[in-house]
Amino acid sequence: MTAPLRIAIAGLGTVGGGVLKALHARGAELAERAERRLDVVAVSARDRTKERATDVSRIAWEEEAARLAHSEADVVVELIGGESGPALELIEAALANGKHVVTANKALLAHHGARLAGLAEKKGLALKFEAAAAGGIPIVKALRESLIAHGVNSVRGILNGTCNFILTNMEKTERSFVEVLTEAQALGYAEADPTLDVGGGDTAHKLALLASLAFGNAPDLDNMLVEGIENISSADIAYAQEFGYRIKLLGVARRAGDGIEQRVQPAMVRVGSPLGDVDGAFNAVAVDAGAAGPFFFEGRGAGEGPTASAVVADLVDIALGSFEPAFGKPAHTLVPLVPASPEATTSAYYLRFDVLDIPGVVAEIAGHLAEARVSIESMLQRGRNPGEPVSIVMITHETPQVAVARALKAIATSDKVVGPPRMIPMETG
């Protein structure tokens, strides 16, 4: 057997603790697969006195994470988090000092991934991040190494377990976003500050990585529409059900015209479709891989066990000397993303208008839609007491998003329309 792979781990929280546990529990089997032992030689976390699930007393401890870049380790595992600060400092220092890097840090990679991939490549080092997108689902490896022959047309994912938990429970219990979020926080499914999750930012980080792997561009957060789930109402969820749909926060990256469309948005997904039936805190990714066909991956996107599984798989690849460029192709060939033209961004849309129940209101809305060349496939109106606002719900045919946006802008100015119109794309398949 070759010499052990020496590992330094920064961050001993959910993911780091899980990695230590897995290496401890399955050391012998993993050594057989890796053809060498995987030895943790140094660790770092914030608080040395904190009790850890695995005994680290005989492992060298560094007060400052960046010092791990100067340890005897062959590979540094960054599991601190944060898009800059100590995590970035450590990764840059580790690569500069000839250490392979494994990280689960999607925020950092979405911002600095292309540059760090270049640094790793110059030194012939690995930069691996299977746990950074969809946790335990091996989607990074699949896009980077497996689904490459025919090219990828689209990647669509439920990439944030917190949002999926909230939306699933809003539907099941007919409660509001705020009520279900509060419960999710109490159960530990949502952070005290849930902004990054419910605002779509976390999904955006993961989507930027998946799009880069699928389409060969540098991760790009600038050319991405990002909308969270905060404004999804119980009414929208109930109407979705009437039409045979569910609302999911989707990250979608697809070829559209000559460019790539990237968007994070609540979307209507058909009940009974693979994405439509992903419940609770699960993640899923649907890939259209051209002539290879459609693929669907589902599993746990977070938590100790799934994320440790992904990190350990990266470590075994490094131990075997089997590693590709971080994003599947040489870093200097990661071109800037060419955004799809607005006309190429098309979908069918669910539209909801709360209107005053007075004659002529439907005709006025229909007139604005017709003017923008948006045609309606179906319509539903729920009456209430005379004089009170009613909801008009319409499903459009496939149409450019810009056309619908133009019509909604005009409709929103009507004195018969109460509150902003709602627009949710419908996903097919």
Ligand SMILES: NC(=O)c1ccc[n+]([C@@H]2O[C@H](COP(=O)([O-])OP(=O)(O)OC[C@H]3O[C@@H](n4cnc5c(N)ncnc54)[C@H](OP(=O)(O)O)[C@@H]3O)[C@@H](O)[C@H]2O)c1
């Ligand atoms: N949790 C998940 O399910 C999951 C899934 C996918 C990806 N990730 C990513 O994995 C990374 C880690 O997440 P996590 O959930 O494991 O976080 P966590 O439970 O909050 O753990 C963070 C760890 O980093 C340590 N730490 C904080 N600041 C430090 C510093 N300046 N120097 C050294 N150590 C420091 C903490 O030390 P103390 O323990 O002493 O406080 C803690 O051990 C993040 O990038 C996250 O986005 C997490």
